[in-house]
Amino acid sequence: MIRRTIRGTASLVAVAAALLTVPAVAADHATPEQAKSLVAEAVAYLKARGPDEATKAFQDPKGSFRRGELYVFVFDTDGRYVASGANPKLAGSDAAQLKDAEGKPIVQAMISETKDKPNAVIDYVWLNRQTNKVEHKHSYVTRDGRYIIGAGTYDE
Numbered sequence: 001m002i003r004r005t006i007r008g009t010a011s012l013v014a015v016a017a018a019l020l021t022v023p024a025v026a027a028d029h030a031t032p033e034q035a036k037s038l039v040a041e042a043v044a045y046l047k048a049r050g051p052d053e054a055t056k057a058f059q060d061p062k063g064s065f066r067r068g069e070l071y072v073f074v075f076d077t078d079g080r081y082v083a084s085g086a087n088p089k090l091a092g093s094d095a096a097q098l099k100d101a102e103g104k105p106i107v108q109a110m111i112s113e114t115k116d117k118p119n120a121v122i123d124y125v126w127l128n129r130q131t132n133k134v135e136h137k138h139s140y141v142t143r144d145g146r147y148i149i150g151a152g153t154y155d156e
Helices: 002-027 032-059 106-113
Strands: 073-076 081-084 119-128 133-144 147-154
Touching (some): 032 073, 032 081, 032 147, 073 106, 106 133, 106 147
Antiparallel strands (some): 073 147
């Protein structure tokens, strides 16, 4: 009787531990509100500090503009990377013809969608560096002068 109770308790503990990991995984995904907030903070920082200082801050892997899977990216209206929180080596490179995993020209979409309105949501398929899987991503972008500042979330 005691052994059966101990085994039953051990099984319940194992099930409870497994269930507790599910919310932790879900909590790792950023929300659209968090992405929009990060973009708003990045725009304010860029305006206050200028592009050179902002680029350094946006690309700092331990800085305040890197939050789990969320990071800031910035393109100019010619399609050049100004900053990439995911990969700082991209800064200065031409991304005008950059396409997602399905062939969609995403930077051109960001440029054209923010031409007549300051904010847009661009949906595409991209590598999630936290899961190392290609997933659906929704980037929230804002045009400020010649800069397009964004951050994106992945589907759960």
